[in-house]
Amino acid sequence: MNQKSAFASFNLFIFAFCFFLAACDSAPGTQQAFQATLQPTQAANAPVYTTTPTLTPSLTLTPSLTHTLTLTPTLTLTPTATATLTLTPTLTPSPTLTPSPVPTQPLWTLTPAANKGAAAFVNAPAVFQLAQGWSCEDFPCEDDLEGWLSRIRVPTGYTVEHVGKLPGQPMQIVYGPDGALYATVLENGTRDGAVYRMDDTGSSERYSDTLVSPLGLAFQPGTDVLYVTARVEVNTGGALYRIPEGGGEPQPIITDLPCCYSLVDNQPNGLTFGPDGYLYMGVGSLTDHVESLTPRTKPFADILPDEAAILRIQPHTGTIEVYASGIRNPYDLTFDAAGQLYATDNGLITGPGDRILAVDEGAHYGWPYWRTRGCEDCPISPSKVTISPDLLTLPDFSLPRGITAYTGQQFPSNTFNNLFVALWNGTTNAQRIVRIDPQDPRFGQEGYAPEPFVTGLIRPVDVTVAPDGSLVIADFIYGHIWRVRYIG
Numbered sequence: 001m002n003q004k005s006a007f008a009s010f011n012l013f014i015f016a017f018c019f020f021l022a023a024c025d026s027a028p029g030t031q032q033a034f035q036a037t038l039q040p041t042q043a044a045n046a047p048v049y050t051t052t053p054t055l056t057p058s059l060t061l062t063p064s065l066t067h068t069l070t071l072t073p074t075l076t077l078t079p080t081a082t083a084t085l086t087l088t089p090t091l092t093p094s095p096t097l098t099p100s101p102v103p104t105q106p107l108w109t110l111t112p113a114a115n116k117g118a119a120a121f122v123n124a125p126a127v128f129q130l131a132q133g134w135s136c137e138d139f140p141c142e143d144d145l146e147g148w149l150s151r152i153r154v155p156t157g158y159t160v161e162h163v164g165k166l167p168g169q170p171m172q173i174v175y176g177p178d179g180a181l182y183a184t185v186l187e188n189g190t191r192d193g194a195v196y197r198m199d200d201t202g203s204s205e206r207y208s209d210t211l212v213s214p215l216g217l218a219f220q221p222g223t224d225v226l227y228v229t230a231r232v233e234v235n236t237g238g239a240l241y242r243i244p245e246g247g248g249e250p251q252p253i254i255t256d257l258p259c260c261y262s263l264v265d266n267q268p269n270g271l272t273f274g275p276d277g278y279l280y281m282g283v284g285s286l287t288d289h290v291e292s293l294t295p296r297t298k299p300f301a302d303i304l305p306d307e308a309a310i311l312r313i314q315p316h317t318g319t320i321e322v323y324a325s326g327i328r329n330p331y332d333l334t335f336d337a338a339g340q341l342y343a344t345d346n347g348l349i350t351g352p353g354d355r356i357l358a359v360d361e362g363a364h365y366g367w368p369y370w371r372t373r374g375c376e377d378c379p380i381s382p383s384k385v386t387i388s389p390d391l392l393t394l395p396d397f398s399l400p401r402g403i404t405a406y407t408g409q410q411f412p413s414n415t416f417n418n419l420f421v422a423l424w425n426g427t428t429n430a431q432r433i434v435r436i437d438p439q440d441p442r443f444g445q446e447g448y449a450p451e452p453f454v455t456g457l458i459r460p461v462d463v464t465v466a467p468d469g470s471l472v473i474a475d476f477i478y479g480h481i482w483r484v485r486y487i488g
Contacts, residue, residue: 113337172402216282228241325365395427401461401462402422421436470484
C-alpha cells in the first residue's frame with residue numbers, strides 16, 4: 001500500500017466515524033425535554049421556586065480498545081536468497097459506545113408560602129339577598145353591573161368589584177406568569193371552546209385554537225407552559241394538551257384518558273402543580289355507580305385503573321401514576337402552603353356524595369362502595385379496601401366545583417390556608433363561595449356548615465387567588481369575573 005492510498009483510507013475512516021457520532025447524537029433516546037422559555041420570577045406575594053435536578057440515562061461517547069486487523073508488509077527470506085513480501089496482522093484502537101447518565105431539564109419545585117397577611121379579623125358571614133325584584137326578575141340582567149354589585153354580598157371588612165366579562169361560559173380560571181387571568185371558556189352555547197386571556201383592564205382575547213370541552217388549566221411553575229384538559233371528541237377520549245408560548249394550536253400530550261359519563265360531566269377535570277413539580281389531575285368515573293351494560297350476565301361494570309382518581313403526571317415525560325382513587329368525579333384540586341392536597345368531588349346523580357376531601361397518597365375514598373350513603377344499587381365494599389373519610393360532607397346537589405387554598409397576603413392572617421369553594425348548583429345550600437378552615441374542630445359535629453363568603457351569584461364555577469392576594473371568582477352563566485378584596 002503506497003502513502004497516498006493509506007492517507008485516503010485514513011480520511012475515509014474519520015468521515016465514517018464522524019457520521020456514526022452524528023447518528024448516535026440524534027437517536028430517539030436522547031431527545032431533549034421540552035424547554036420553558038421564561039426564567040422563574042419572584043414577584044411580590046408570589047411563591048419562590050427552586051430547582052430540583054432529575055437524572056435520565058443518555059448515550060455519550062467514550063473511547064475503548066477493540067481488536068481490528070490491518071495489513072503491514074514484513075520481509076522474509078526464501079532458500080534462493082531472494083526477498084519476498086508476506087502480510088502479518090497488527091492491533092489498532094477504534095472507538096465504541098458506552099452509556100453514561102447526564103442531567104436533563106429539572107422540575108421546578110415550590111417553596112411554601114409564608115403567612116404574612118393582615119392582622120387577624122373575625123368576620124360575620126355574608127348575608128343573602130332575596131332572588132326577586134331585580135332587573136331580570138330573579139337576578140340582575142347580564143350587563144346590569146350596578147344591580148350585580150348591589151346584589152352580591154361579602155362579609156364585613158371585604159368589598160367586591162367587577163373585573164371583566166368573558167365571551168362565553170368559563171369553566172376554570174388561573175393566573176399566568178404575566179399576571180393576566182386565563183380561563184377555559186365554552187363558546188356559543190356549545191361544548192366547544194378555547195382558552196382566553198384577560199388583561200388587567202378586563203379585556204379578553206382568544207389565546208388557543210378550538211378545544212372540545214376544555215376544563216382544567218395550570219401553568220407549570222416558573223414557566224409560561226400552559227396545560228389544559230379537554231376531550232378528543234364530544235363523547236369520547238379524555239385528553240391533556242399543552243398550549244405553546246403565545247397561544248395557538250393545542251399540542252396533544254395524552255389522548256387516551258378515561259372519558260366520558262355524560263355530555264357535560266366526568267372527564268379529565270381540574271389541574272394543579274404540586275410542590276414536588278408534578279402535575280396533578282382529577283379524572284371522573286365512566287359510570288354513576290358502576291352500573292352494568294349487561295346486568296343479566298354481569299352485575300357491575302369494570303373500573304379502569306385511571307378512572308375516578310387523581311393522577312400524578314411527570315410533565316417532562318408524560319409518565320402517569322394513580323395518586324388516590326375512589327373519587328367519583330374529582331372536579332378541582334388545590335395544594336395549601338403545607339403541601340396538603342384538597343379536592344372537590346361531585347356525588348351521584350341522585351344527590352349523595354358531594355364532598356370536600358383532604359387527599360393523601362395511596363388512599364381510597366370509597367366510590368363506588370356507597371351503600372352507607374344510601375345507594376342501594378352500589379356494590380358492597382370489599383374487605384381488602386380501607387376507605388378514608390371525607391374532610392367535609394356537603395348537602396346533596398350542592399355540586400362543589402372550583403376550590404383554592406388561600407396562600408396570599410392580602411386577607412387577614414387567620415384566613416391563611418383556608419379553603420374557598422364554589423358551590424355551583426341552584427339550591428338553597430349553594431350558588432355561593434364558602435370558606436372552610438381545615439383545622440376547624442367543629443367538623444363532623446351536628447349542624448356544622450361552611451361559612452358563606454360570597455353570595456348572590458348565579459352559578460359560581462371557580463375561584464382562585466390573584467397575584468395581589470385578592471380572591472377572584474368566575475360565574476358560569478354570563479361569564480362575569482368578580483374580585484373580593486379585604487379593606488379592614
